[in-house]
Amino acid sequence: MAGKPWGAHLRQVRPPEPAVPPQVRVAPGGAGVQTQGVKHGLNPFCEIALEEAVRLREGGKASEVIAVSLGTKASQETLRTALAVGADRAVLAEVTEGAAPGPLEVASALAALARRLQPQLVLLGKQAIDDDCNQTAQLLAAMLDWPQGTFISRLELESGAVRVQREVDGGLETLRLRLPAVLSADLRLNEPRYATLPNIMKAKKKPLEVIPASDLGVSGGPSRLKVLQVQEPPARAGGEKVENVETLVEKLRQSGRI
Amino acid sequence: VRMANSLRGEVIKLYKNLLYLGREYPKGADYFRSRLKAAFLKNKDEKDPEKIKQLIARGEFVIKELEALYFLRKYRAMKQRYYSEDKP
Numbered sequence: 001m002a003g004k005p006w007g008a009h010l011r012q013v014r015p016p017e018p019a020v021p022p023q024v025r026v027a028p029g030g031a032g033v034q035t036q037g038v039k040h041g042l043n044p045f046c047e048i049a050l051e052e053a054v055r056l057r058e059g060g061k062a063s064e065v066i067a068v069s070l071g072t073k074a075s076q077e078t079l080r081t082a083l084a085v086g087a088d089r090a091v092l093a094e095v096t097e098g099a100a101p102g103p104l105e106v107a108s109a110l111a112a113l114a115r116r117l118q119p120q121l122v123l124l125g126k127q128a129i130d131d132d133c134n135q136t137a138q139l140l141a142a143m144l145d146w147p148q149g150t151f152i153s154r155l156e157l158e159s160g161a162v163r164v165q166r167e168v169d170g171g172l173e174t175l176r177l178r179l180p181a182v183l184s185a186d187l188r189l190n191e192p193r194y195a196t197l198p199n200i201m202k203a204k205k206k207p208l209e210v211i212p213a214s215d216l217g218v219s220g221g222p223s224r225l226k227v228l229q230v231q232e233p234p235a236r237a238g239g240e241k242v243e244n245v246e247t248l249v250e251k252l253r254q255s256g257r258i
Numbered sequence: 259v260r261m262a263n264s265l266r267g268e269v270i271k272l273y274k275n276l277l278y279l280g281r282e283y284p285k286g287a288d289y290f291r292s293r294l295k296a297a298f299l300k301n302k303d304e305k306d307p308e309k310i311k312q313l314i315a316r317g318e319f320v321i322k323e324l325e326a327l328y329f330l331r332k333y334r335a336m337k338q339r340y341y342s343e344d345k346p
Contacts, residue, residue, distance in 0.1 A: 044332055044336055129336075129339075187333070187336055187337065187340070187341065191333075192329070193325075194279075194325040194328060194329070196275060196278070196279070196321070196325075197274060197275045197278040197279075198271075198275065200278075
């Protein structure tokens, strides 16, 4: 393929899902959540996007998978996991400690990298599970002026194009997009593999490049978005048993529900 | 004797891989590690290469089971959080 990377996969570092009741707490002051000491990992939707990219390369449809992230130095660990899953190389657009890039910053960095690396396909998770913005893929496609296929649950490469199935409210939609294109992965696209220890060891030999985010034109300024408040949902009040339907209706009326 | 030595390497690799996977075990990494250690120690005097290979295969099966467990756990969490209005 004349030395041009065929497939590039881009992901973000995000806190992992808690398997048990939330271990994440509202930060003192109430303007965010406590991230200190909370285990961080690869965003689940991005894992799915990465898996799809690796499968494309394993199937001979792509020549290279590049894993990319915008984040602090700690993101290198997550990129190593991406390399262990099967990416060929990784690029970190590094921001300073304490920076909190949002979709706009991420999309800007990815756009700059896409212009440099020239992939045919950019695969992202549909949204990050910490901010749930669901904006990065869309912003990126607009910045690059590439077609976008979001919430994809199936992907098929054709000559010079990609056919995707999207999960939309009304059901499923099939689109054919000319390459290069931006796609965002939904839950049912595939079942991602686990990064086992032997693969982590092999991944240590794979190249990981660090570029300062400012080199990519990403300003280090404060976010234009300010979180005013984060609060936990109200604790569940106890239930109450009633004797008959009349009492039930009366109680519902009293509490203003009917 | 050479056979047993290379098998020893495989057994150690298997142990390390299982230990790595056990870090995310639902009942805790320590719980997993103590049971993993006990399971391996129970068979430490096994000399028959065929039996050792069977035990290694069993360990590899456990690896597959753990990977499936972790995948299901994550899938269910995501489904519950984002898709709970879907028809069952």
